[in-house]
Amino acid sequence: MLKLMEINTLENDTGKVIRVLLVDDEDSYRNAIARRLERRHMIVSQAPDGTACLEYLAGNEVDVVVLDMKMPGISGMETFKGISKYYPGLQVIFLTGNAAVSEGVEGVKAGAFDYLSKPVEIDHLASKIRQAWEFKRLEAARERDKIFRRRLEKRMIHTQRLASLGTMSTGIAHEINNPLAIIKESAGFMRMVLEQSDKIPEQEMLFKCLEKIEKSVDRARRITHQLLGYVRKQSxxxxxxxxxxxxxxxxxxxxxxxxxxxxxxxxxxxxxxxxxxxxxxxxxxxxxxxxxxxxxxxxxxxxxxxxxxxxxxxxxxxxxxxxxxxxxxxxxxxxxxxxxxxxxxxxxxxxxxxxxxxxxxxxxxxxxxxxxxxxxxxxxxxxxxxxxxxxxxxxxx
Ligand SMILES: Nc1ncnc2c1ncn2[C@@H]1O[C@H](COP(=O)(O)OP(=O)(O)OP(=O)(O)O)[C@@H](O)[C@H]1O
Ligand SMILES: [Mg+2]
Structure with missing residues (x-):
């Protein structure tokens, strides 16, 4: 079953403890590698197969997975597909059998960070893990940067859109102001004539129409005044x-x-x-x-x-x-x-x-x-x- 060992929490030279998940079905080999990585200031968790690996990742944060290619149950490659799908930023280093270099190459082609052939030289593995961790860190920073830029761009586009809409709508407001003044004045004159005469047919209806014209003009003037209020004073x-x-x-x-x-x-x-x-x-x-x-x-x-x-x-x-x-x-x-x-x-x-x-x-x-x-x-x-x-x-x- 899954064994979790978190012993050494010393920081490495970058100021951060690297969390490694070591996945291999050979208990004694896995234990030996884990102990030696811990001596190199890493937190090492262990999983004996692909299923245990994915279970562990579902509940724990890990920086680098060291994954044996040949395991009973789901293979290293299948496990890797699961990792890539659900934990896209996670870096994986494959361990291959001595004569199975082509499998390792396949793994790298599929997106793994790298592969090492067994038996591994422990300092070589530790240095690969550090490189993978550094790569993950840079990728995360790049992703944050991308999100920040995207937000900034969105805000800039919004501001530019507002600016051009502003120029356009104030131009229109300016143009509309004059005809509005003429409509208002003419409506005022018509009201005066209507009020002074009682012989005009449909007088009641004409008053209603005039009222509609005057209200609509007032609304349109509210719009142009609002828009031009701040434009009038250029400086x-x-x-x-x-x-x-x-x-x-x-x-x-x-x-x-x-x-x-x-x-x-x-x-x-x-x-x-x-x-x-x-x-x-x-x-x-x-x-x-x-x-x-x-x-x-x-x-x-x-x-x-x-x-x-x-x-x-x-x-x-x-x-x-x-x-x-x-x-x-x-x-x-x-x-x-x-x-x-x-x-x-x-x-x-x-x-x-x-x-x-x-x-x-x-x-x-x-x-x-x-x-x-x-x-x-x-x-x-x-x-x-x-x-x-x-x-x-x-x-x-
Ligand atoms: N304090 C607020 N609380 C809730 N909603 C608000 C508030 N201020 C603005 N809004 C929302 O923003 C919209 C746009 O506001 P804006 O002042 O530009 O226009 P308006 O108030 O609808 O029209 P006008 O300013 O001509 O009366 C409002 O219709 C309202 O939905
Ligand atoms: Mg308002």
Whole structure:
């Protein structure tokens, strides 16, 4: 049966104890090799056949498997296939019979790290095991690096997509603004004429149609204003800002919305006095309004919004925490996309435009800041924005 011996835990010269699984059906040979590898500072576990080997791997971490090719039951090669399938990063060194070099070559072709012919020279085996372990370590690091790069690429593609969508949608908004103004003005004139005359046929119906036109124009204007709000000022307008006062002023601006829903907006914890920074108050206020409005929309009647302000390295960070519906992982990927909204069409005027966070993202990028979102669906969301306290290129003299 499977014997487990974990005796020597001394570290090798790379600072890590190598865990070896030695699989061989000859008990005395296996024991002898195990003892000698342990003297070379390795943790050696033993398995007498392929089945025991796979059983052991299912419950234990191993770095390198030394696998006899010729065993009763499932062969070394079959065992190797099982290892490759379920433990792809694990390195295997085959032990072959003296006259079976071709089998070893087959093993290496199938993906084993290497093979040694019996009888093995123990220092040779120990050095092969160290090489296999080093290879495994490098492979794992490469894999981590690949995952990191893939994530980074995905984020960059997302940011680039947002940037091009931004350019396109602001261009369209600009173009649409003029016809909208003309429609609005003409509708106003038509309303005036309708109100002044009682001889116009179907007057009631015309009033209804006009109302629809005016509401639709208002909605379209909300969209263009949201988009153009941050474009109008091409350059940042940086001035010294008392950020606590700015946040408190903004809280007053959204008071009507919070009062209707009996939502409390409070500091938690209270900021420590004034906090001066150098930024664009107009744009920061727009960011705050958009975040606070979203938080109010997300909570139930009587919900809570908590604000925290703190310094972190060279930045000032504001946390806007709500106890609302939260954001699903699926939606999390899309919330900064223009026109992504989950807010239902309550009426032509009250549905979301899906531009609030898109604009927040644009402004934060322009101000060299960052934005982070955390959310547990059903338990609320926390948006954290961080802005540089000072812009080194534009500090006041
Ligand atoms: N605090 C929050 N809690 C839960 N979901 C949120 C929160 N903030 C944003 N969201 C989600 O992100 C979506 C996009 O937000 P965004 O502000 O861009 O648009 P909107 O709020 O839907 O529309 P508008 O800003 O024009 O009212 C929202 O529809 C909502 O699903
Ligand atoms: Mg919004």
């Amino acid at each position: 940042r307008d940086l001035t010294p800002v008392d950020i606590v006062a700015l946040i408190e002023d903004t809280m007053v601006l959204i008071k009507q919305k919070t009062q209707v829903k009996k939502v409390s907006v409070q500091w938690d914890p209270e900021p420590e006095g004034q906090m001066q920074m150098y930024t664009d108050p107009f744009q920061v206020r727009q960011v705050l309004i958009n975040l606070l409005e979203n938080a109010v929309d997300a909570v139930d009647v009587g919900g809570q919004i908590r604000l925290a302000l703190y310094r972190q390295e060279q930045s000032v960070c504001l946390e806007v925490r709500d106890n609302g519906s939260g954001i699903t992982p699926e939606n999390m990927e899309k919330i900064f996309d223009p026109f992504f909204t989950t807010k239902p069409n309550v009426s032509e005027n009250e549905s979301g435009t899906g531009l609030g966070l898109f604009v927040v993202h644009k402004i934060m990028t322009g101000l060299s800041g960052s934005i982070r979102v955390e959310s547990e669906p059903g338990h609320g969301a926390t948006f954290t924005i961080c802005l540089p306290e000072w812009h080194s290129d534009e500090q006041p003299g």
